[in-house]
Amino acid sequence: MNIALLPNLTRKYAGETTADICRWLQQYGANYAALPETARLLTGIPDLGVMEFDDLISWCDAIVAVGGDGSMLMAAKKTVDYHKPLLCINAGRVAFMAGLERDELPLLKELIDGNYRLDKRMLVKCTLLRDGEPLMETECINDAVLARGRELHMSDINVECDGRLINCYHADGIIVATPTGSSAYSLSAGGPVIDPGIDAIVVTPICPQSLLSRPIVFNSNSKIEIYIDENSNNPRDLYLSCDGAESIPVRTGDRIIIEKSEKYSEFIRIKNDSFFDILNNKFASSEVTGREVTT
Secondary structure: OEEEEEEOOOOOOHHHHHHHHHHHHHHOOOEEEEOHHHHHHOOOOOOEEEOOHHHHHHHOOEEEEEEOHHHHHHHHHHHHHHOOOEEEEEOOOOOOOOOEOHHHHHHHHHHHOOOOEEEEEEEEEEEEEEOOEEEEEEEEOOEEEEEOOOOOOOEEEEEEEOOEEEEEEEEOEEEEEOOHHHHOHHHHOOOOOOOOOOOEEEEEEEOOOOOOOOOEEEEOOOOEEEEEOOOOOOOOOEEEEEOOOOOEEEOOOOEEEEEEEEEEEEEEEOOOOOHHHHHHHHHHHHHHHOOOOOO
C-alpha cells in the first residue's frame, strides 16, 4: 500500500508523530512518501520517498494528514479532486476530525489490511459575484462565513433560498455550514449539530439582534444567496472567509451564492466509534481541559 504523508510540521508534535507513523508503516510493509519540503525537515527516516504534489497524490492509495483540524481541512481541500481517502492523525489539540490519536498508531495495521470504512462528507461551493461576474469560487468542507471586520457595528444581511427572501438579519454576520462544519463555528453561534451522514445546509446568524432570528437547516439541494441589504440606513462592507482561509472584502451589491458541491471528501475511519461517540468524547475532553472544539 502506498501512503502519502501530509503533516503540518508547524504543530508541536507533528514531526515526532510523523516519524512514529513511518516506523509503524515500515513495520507493516507499506510504502510512504512526502513532499520535498517535508522530507527536508524529517531527517533520519528510512525509505521515505520524495515526490512533488501531483505525483505524490496520484501515486498513493491513501493520504495521511498529521496536525490539528485546520491542517486536516487544508489537506482535504487540496486533495478532493484526486478522489483519494484521507486519514487524519491528531498532532494538535482536540482535533474533532481525527481518525486516530498519537497513542493509537499501531492501529495503522487496520489501514494496511483494508479494515476500515469511508466516511463520506458533503461539501458546498461558495461563489462571490461582483457586477455579475465571479470574483472568487471555492469548495468548503466546514463553512463560509460573512462577518464584520474591524468595525464593531451590526449589519443588515439578506438571506435568500432558491430566489425567495428568508430573512434580513440585523447581526454581526452569517455562517453557512455543511454538516461537518455544524459542530464548529456554527455550533458556537447557537446552530444545531447535524449528523454528517445527512446532506444539509445550515444557516446560522452570528449574534442577531432579534430573538426570532434562529438558525435554519435547508435541504442540500437549496441555493442560498447572501448579500448586504442596500436599503440599510448605513450599509457596511463585510468580509467573507471560507474554511477559515484569508478573508475577502464584500461590498454592497456583491452576491454570495452557496450550493451543494458535486464533490465529496472521504475520511478513513478505523475505529468503531460513531459520530456521536466522537462528539461526546471530544466535548467532554474540551470541558475538562478548557480547550475549544473545532472541525
